[in-house]
Amino acid sequence: MATLHTQTAARFMMAPAVLLLLAWMLVPLSMTLWFSFQRYNLLMPGMEYFTGFENYRYFFSNPSFWAALFNTLYLVGGVLIITLAGGTLLALLLDQPIFGQGIVRLLVIAPFFVMPTVSALVWKNMLMHPVNGFFAWLARVFGFQPVDWLAQLPLVSIIIIVAWQWLPFATLIILTALQSLDEDQREAASLDGAGPFSMFFYITLPHLARAITVVMLIETIFLLSVFAEILVTTNGGPGTSTTNLTFLIYIQSLLQFDVGLASAGGIVAVILANIVAIFLLRIVGRNLEA
Amino acid sequence: MARAVSTRRKVAVSIIAWAIGLIIFFPILWTFLTSFKTEGTAIAVPPKFLFFDWTLENYFTVQERSDYFRHFSNSIISAVGSTIVGLIIAVPAAWAMAFSPTKRTKDVLMWMLSTKMLPAVGVLVPIYLLFRDFRLLDTHIGLIIVLTMINLPIIVWMLFTYFKEIPNDILEAARMDGAGLREEILYVLTPMAVPGIASTLLLNIILAWNEAFWTLNLTTTAAAPLTAFIASYSSPEGLFWAKLSAASTLAIAPILIMGWFSQKQLVRGLTFGAVK
Numbered sequence: 001m002a003t004l005h006t007q008t009a010a011r012f013m014m015a016p017a018v019l020l021l022l023a024w025m026l027v028p029l030s031m032t033l034w035f036s037f038q039r040y041n042l043l044m045p046g047m048e049y050f051t052g053f054e055n056y057r058y059f060f061s062n063p064s065f066w067a068a069l070f071n072t073l074y075l076v077g078g079v080l081i082i083t084l085a086g087g088t089l090l091a092l093l094l095d096q097p098i099f100g101q102g103i104v105r106l107l108v109i110a111p112f113f114v115m116p117t118v119s120a121l122v123w124k125n126m127l128m129h130p131v132n133g134f135f136a137w138l139a140r141v142f143g144f145q146p147v148d149w150l151a152q153l154p155l156v157s158i159i160i161i162v163a164w165q166w167l168p169f170a171t172l173i174i175l176t177a178l179q180s181l182d183e184d185q186r187e188a189a190s191l192d193g194a195g196p197f198s199m200f201f202y203i204t205l206p207h208l209a210r211a212i213t214v215v216m217l218i219e220t221i222f223l224l225s226v227f228a229e230i231l232v233t234t235n236g237g238p239g240t241s242t243t244n245l246t247f248l249i250y251i252q253s254l255l256q257f258d259v260g261l262a263s264a265g266g267i268v269a270v271i272l273a274n275i276v277a278i279f280l281l282r283i284v285g286r287n288l289e290a
Numbered sequence: 291m292a293r294a295v296s297t298r299r300k301v302a303v304s305i306i307a308w309a310i311g312l313i314i315f316f317p318i319l320w321t322f323l324t325s326f327k328t329e330g331t332a333i334a335v336p337p338k339f340l341f342f343d344w345t346l347e348n349y350f351t352v353q354e355r356s357d358y359f360r361h362f363s364n365s366i367i368s369a370v371g372s373t374i375v376g377l378i379i380a381v382p383a384a385w386a387m388a389f390s391p392t393k394r395t396k397d398v399l400m401w402m403l404s405t406k407m408l409p410a411v412g413v414l415v416p417i418y419l420l421f422r423d424f425r426l427l428d429t430h431i432g433l434i435i436v437l438t439m440i441n442l443p444i445i446v447w448m449l450f451t452y453f454k455e456i457p458n459d460i461l462e463a464a465r466m467d468g469a470g471l472r473e474e475i476l477y478v479l480t481p482m483a484v485p486g487i488a489s490t491l492l493l494n495i496i497l498a499w500n501e502a503f504w505t506l507n508l509t510t511t512a513a514a515p516l517t518a519f520i521a522s523y524s525s526p527e528g529l530f531w532a533k534l535s536a537a538s539t540l541a542i543a544p545i546l547i548m549g550w551f552s553q554k555q556l557v558r559g560l561t562f563g564a565v566k
Contacts, residue, residue, distance in 0.1 A: 010390040013382035024439040031416035099304040107311035113549035115500040117520040118538040132333040230500035230526035272411040277407035
């Protein structure tokens with residue numbers, strides 16, 4: 001139906017978005033790739049030279065890289081488990097008839113709109129503080145020894161904070177998927193004598209599979225680059241116990257000015273994210289056909 | 291076909307749901323309450339919930355000492371500015387893809403999505419160096435450029451899913467009645483597209499407002515938005531909980547309210563139309 005004339009017009013309309021994104025992707029990425037093969041420190045200008053894979057070798061043989069890689073995996077894995085399990089349960093609960101359903105929904109999704117620096121500082125100080133924090137008070141009320149969260153369990157604390165931010169996202173999306181579940185199907189199943197558990201595992205969960213996968217992939221992409229929460233709470237410490245890949249590269253580039261090494265790290269991060277991205281793109285692409 | 295539900299069951303489920311909702315919301319509520327306390331009551335053990343001397347003093351101190359309104363206007367400029375620039379670039383693109391799709395449209399859309407998957411830290415060094423050389427560090431323009439580019443794929447995608455729902459028959463009818471391209475866009479399509487554009491605008495302001503990687507790394511003082519303003523409370527001022535709470539309340543209140551209005555769009559925008 002589209003005529004030649006409208007196709008030319010369409011191309012012109014798309015050009016700015018496509019060209020800008022292309023530039024935004026290609027220019028910095030090729031610069032990162034180029035830098036990653038250079039010995040290049042901002043503190044020693046004019047001393048750059050080509051070193052081949054030296055940066056990568058240093059990066060991979062550096063224990064803090066492996067620590068950061070594992071911290072990244074724990075962080076992503078921990079937050080995913082909490083938000084997916086919690087989000088599914090919460091969505092099932094909110095799908096029931098409730099008094100004041102709209103208000104409860106608002107309460108549950110609110111954390112998603114809190115900027116990362118605020119949630120991290122509020123949790124760090126007012127909730128997790130070992131002496132004056134709310135949790136410390138709760139612990140003492142119930143007769144436990146208060147936990148110094150960010151000193152004793154730094155990575156767990158970060159996982160809790162980030163999970164609190166992402167739980168609403170998982171809940172909201174799973175709830176949306178839940179509400180599109182065909183009521184007739186449920187009724188047919190219950191007429192056939194399906195109990196609540198077999199109903200959940202044979203009808204509801206398969207229906208949610210797609211939404212859960214989408215949540216998992218999107219969260220992974222964002223969680224791989226958690227940054228602000230770490231910066232304002234632990235600054236990567238104690239030691240390297242809360243340094244993830246993003247934070248390690250930030251230290252290397254903007255604090256130690258080692259452009260070459262940071263770039264090699266950046267390329268590693270890009271490759272990791274791409275592995276996740278391929279799966280997400282497949283799912284979204286399949287949806288586009290439908 | 292509503293399921294018959296006993297009132298008792300509904301009451302029980304409601305109590306559980308409200309309890310969990312309040313627990314999840316508690317950190318925000320606590321911040322809000324603490325912002326009206328004096329520093330002394332803020333750290334009191336056992337904590338005081340409602341019965342304390344409410345004061346607005348912290349809000350004045352925050353403004354006086356760290357110039358809240360400058361950071362607030364920086365946030366507005368960068369969030370709203372980047373969203374508007376993004377819309378100007380994205381509306382024609384999404385329009386073309388929705389109304390005269392070609393064989394390659396799907397590939398272009400997927401490719402745009404893939405640029406969103408590029409981790410920011412992978413391009414931190416070159417962007418930082420380019421910004422330094424072009425004197426864009428700590429400027430509104432620099433921040434608007436970055437925020438526009440990182441959210442452009444989401445804007446295009448959201449608009450595309452909305453535009454695709456506008457029935458093509460209406461266009462045909464308008465053409466039959468002799469409408470030219472200009473009339474077609476102005477009188478037929480624009481009114482139908484406005485709700486979708488508005489939702490996209492809202493969601494992207496939220497995303498840009500809360501963005502905390504580039505805003506922290508590319509600004510210092512002049513263009514620093516609220517994310518950076520709050521981050522400055524991480525050390526020594528973090529000890530002043532009441533002021534931290536007042537600053538935090540001010541930083542999240544506008545976006546929380548906008549967010550509550552745009553929950554539905556949030557799902558569509560953040561899943562790239564994969565869940566509706």
